[in-house]
Amino acid sequence: MLPDTSNSALDVDAVSADRSSESRFADPTFLLSEQAGNAPDQLDLEQEQLKLAKAHDWFVESNLRGSHETSRTRPLEPQDDVVSWSGYGHAALDADALFMAEWRDQYGPTVANLESTPERVLDIGCGVYGQWILAAAQAPGWEATRFVGLDLAPVLVPTSMLPAEVRSRVVFVQHDFLRPLPFDDGQFDYIRTCGVTAGVPEPSWDPLIEELKRCLAPRGTHEIADTPSRPTLPPHLREEFDTILEKHLLNVNLRSVLPATLAMNGMHDVVHTRVRTIPKPWGMLDETNLAAGPEEARVKARVLMASLARYTASHAASLSRTITRASEPDSPQVSPLSGDTLARGPGLAAAAHLRDQSECESTIRSGTAEWNKLASISALMTQQWGWTCRVDAEMETQLNDHLRIAEERLLEATQAASAIEEGSPLPANAQMDQREELRVAQQKAEARRREVAAQLQAVRDRLETAGNVRSPEPDLDMSPSQEILPKLLILAGRSPDKLRQTQETVAKLAPGVETKPLILDLASLKKVRQAGEEVESWGIAIDVLINNAAVMSIPQRELSEDGYELQFASNHLGPFLFTNTILPSLKRATAPRIVSVSSWGHHQSPVNFDDINWEKSYDKFATYGQSKTANILFAIGLSSKRGVCAVSLHPGLIRTDLWRHLTREDQLPVGLINEDGSNGDRFPYKNLQEGAATHIVAAFEPTLQDHAGVYLDDCQIQPEVEAYAVDKENAERLWSVSEELIQKALAQ
Incomplete structure (x- = not known):
């Protein structure tokens, strides 16, 4: 059972209805377990083991990539993947158990208000471990109730493990509930249907309700409960999956399907109840939001996030197979594993299908890995107790x-x-x-x-x-050179806590240096202007400004507070406004220097003046490349228009948090990593000290005063720069566009 990601809590839609029509059933009988009433020492344990072994053989198991666990599903035709993506693996069962336990603890066995405890119960979709039945059978007041659990899959509960008083009242039946049920009319006074929405096409609800009504006794209650059954996918894949649900006529919104169906089948006293159980973490994918709200809700949100992330990751293969198969054109399709010919030709089609499926699977895994990390115990303890x-x-x-x-x-x-x-x-x-x-x-x-x-x-x-700030790498010589120790070091950033921790680090390394924190959010131009005006109010001279902050390769297009593409806004527009705002402070210095930290990534794209906000199409690497090209052009523009020495640089390949959006599939093909995940051999990596070296040269090398606007790499002036990144006309045009965009945002 999975949530609809548009709401703020896991919602259970529970619909209960009574049957008021006369029953054709006259002499009630009830199915009892073959071993009902037997004492444990009288059970045929050998026969039980054979049955369980046969039941386990019914499932199809396969190894999960990157895990010691296995995926367990029912036997399927390829086209059936969509209706059984969740399977019966440990992750799916754990998530079900978590949800059921919370539901039961808050509301008891049923959401419906029953006039009395039912005597005969049918549980449709009981699951392979019959969790609800076994809990309800031992609930206070239900000691005399008899239960039948029905599921498409065999139940894996060893009878010998159940208490004798439960064994005598419980039986499990393996049967497809979309076919006529093997029960007499009016046999049950309470029927529970839960967690089956994703397996019932919309046209099948009417015959299913009709058949369940037949099995329901007069004045009996039928309760239908479920959560909107979608996997936890990234937004663009979620849309793909919803399209597949529509194609297969699967409507996971009970409220839009059941009321009319129940009414047409003569069910009366229909009551719809929306139950909020576990707070959902969706939309809370950062530490700030996960730390908000009541403590119990925060803990539950993290637990649920971890469980459902593992749940989805364990079925990444079947999900990606479903999505990529559905995206194929309407032409003869086969599984690439079957060896048959695909419509585009045997070699190209199979290769393309496997590539698309692999990319889709990697996207799912990287997303769930991020959710799982955010939900980690260490992150929870750090946020709540400062651990x-x-x-x-x-x-x-x-x-x-x-x-x-x-x-x-x-x-x-x-x-x-x-x-x-x-x-x-x-x-x-x-x-x-x-x-x-x-x-x-x-x-x-x-x-x-x-x-x-x-x-x-x-x-x-x-x-x-977990939110811990790592100490500098211990193998680096962190002792600052006395020749370049500043009297005042202004530390700018978004997080007050991180600024404070950085101040403490500087105080240990250079006790004589005064530090001053400055809250600066480059994604908000109004806040950038405020920060710049605050600096100007100090009335000081600033010798060096290093525009170092950046975001890189955000998977989906995101906008800043002002409505601009986030990488361009944070990496260029924010530094552009801040630099120009504090320019008077810079010009108070004798020989001011401005350093614009660019990247080799500028090779990936020029400034896209025709669609600078990337509204027509979005490419996470090209958008980052545009912002890094803008950094170089900004240094050229500053030197020519403002009369100050500005240079740009590429710090080198350094593994920092800037890489957080790069997946394994992003890095492996271009040689950034090897198959085992270690740093690739194609490019030379740098440590922090080596990466900072070019910053030091750019900021303090006296001879650069005569080379304003140059681009540095490995502490040297680098001639191998894309022509569009050093074109003066492009620099002039970018300056004008940047001013227009900023004026528009600040005028709002």
């Missing part, structure tokens, strides 16, 4: 040391291998043995480096997700 995981913090320090040692050994092995290649006085056979020995040593050193790097990244992910 810091000292084990992870200490482990990060140790792994940094281990990584440095691993890299040194790899370098030694590589250099030794190169020396052998250049020539050796040893005999040929000895040289061959030595080469092989060094090759093995080199492979081991590389494997060790990758292993440590992966462990370090995992620890850093946990620390960042």
Whole structure:
């Protein structure tokens, strides 16, 4: 059972109705378990084991990529994936159990207000573990009630595990509830139908209600309960999935289907109840929102987020298969695993289908991984109690040391291998043995480096997700040079807590340096102007301004507070306004310097003047590239129009939180990572100290005063820049467009 992501809580739609028509049933009998009333020592345990083994064989199991768990589904034809995506795996059952337990704790066995405890109960869609039945059978007041659970799948509850007083009152039947039911007329005075919405096409509700009415005794109650059954998908995939539901005539909104169906089947006293159970975390995918609200609600929201994220991730393969199959054109289709020919030709079609499916699956997995991290126990403890995981913090320090040692050994092995290649006085056979020995040593050193790097990244992910600010890498020389120590260091950022922590770090490293925090939200032009005006009110001279903040490759198009594409707004428009606002403070300095931190990413796109807000189409890499091109053009414009020395730079490839939106599928094809997730060998990576080196040169190298507008890389002026990024006409045009956009936003 899954929520409709548009609401603020998990809502249960419960519809109850009474049957008032006469029954054709005269002599009630009731199905009893074959072993009802037997004492545990009289049970045929061997026969029970055979039945359970047969039941387990009914399911189709497959390994989950990236997990030790398996996916468990019912036997399906390929086209049936849509109606059974959730399956019967552990993650699905855990989510069901979580929801059912919360529901039961708050409302008891039923949402409907029953006049008396029912004597004979039918549970449609009881599930493979009969959770509701086994709980209700032991609920106070229900000790005499007898239960029948019916499900398409076999029930996996060992009879011998049930108390004798429960065994004598419970039986499970495997049957398709969309076919005529194997029960007599009027056999039950309470029928419960729960969690079946995603498996009932809209035209099938009428015959199902008619059949259940036949089985319901006069004055009996039929309760139908469910949550809107959709998987937790990213927005664009959610729309695709909703389209598939419509195509298969599946309407998961009970309120739009059932009232008319119940009325047409002569069901009276229909009552619709909306029950709010567990607060939903959807739309709360950040620490600020997850920390809001009552404490109990926050805890439940996190627990549910983690459970449903795992739930969806465990079915990423079947979901992506369903979505990509549905997106194929209306032409002969087959599974790419079947070997049959697809409409576009056997090779191209199968390859395209597999590629699309892989991309879709990766999108689902990356999204659920992000939700799961936000719901982590460490994040919860940090937000609620200010807890810091000292084990992870200490482990990060140790792994940094281990990584440095691993890299040194790899370098030694590589250099030794190169020396052998250049020539050796040893005999040929000895040289061959030595080469092989060094090759093995080199492979081991590389494997060790990758292993440590992966462990370090995992620890850093946990620390960042929990909200802890990592200390600088311990292998770096963090002692500041006395020659460039400023009298005042203004620290600008959105988070007061992070600014305070950075102030504390600076105080330890450079006790004589005064720091001043400045709240600056680059995604809001009004707040940018306020921050700039605050700086101007100080009446100081600013020698160096480094525009360093950025966001990168946001998966879906997002807009800033002012309605502009978020990467362009945060990476360019915000710094543009802030710089121009504090320009008087900069010009009070003798030789002011402005550093605009760009990126190699500027190669990905020029400034898209025809659609600068990316309303026609959106590409997360191109939009980031546009903003980085704008950073270079801004430095050129500042130098020519404002008469100050401004330069731009590429800091290098450094793994920071800026990468948080890049998935494995983004990084692997271009060589940013290897198959095992370690840093790829195609590009040279830098640590924090190496990355900051170009910033230092750009800010303080005296000779750059005569080279305003240049672009730096690896501490050197870099001539290999895209022509559109250094074009003066583009710089002039961007300046004019930026002024117009900012004036429009501030005028609102």
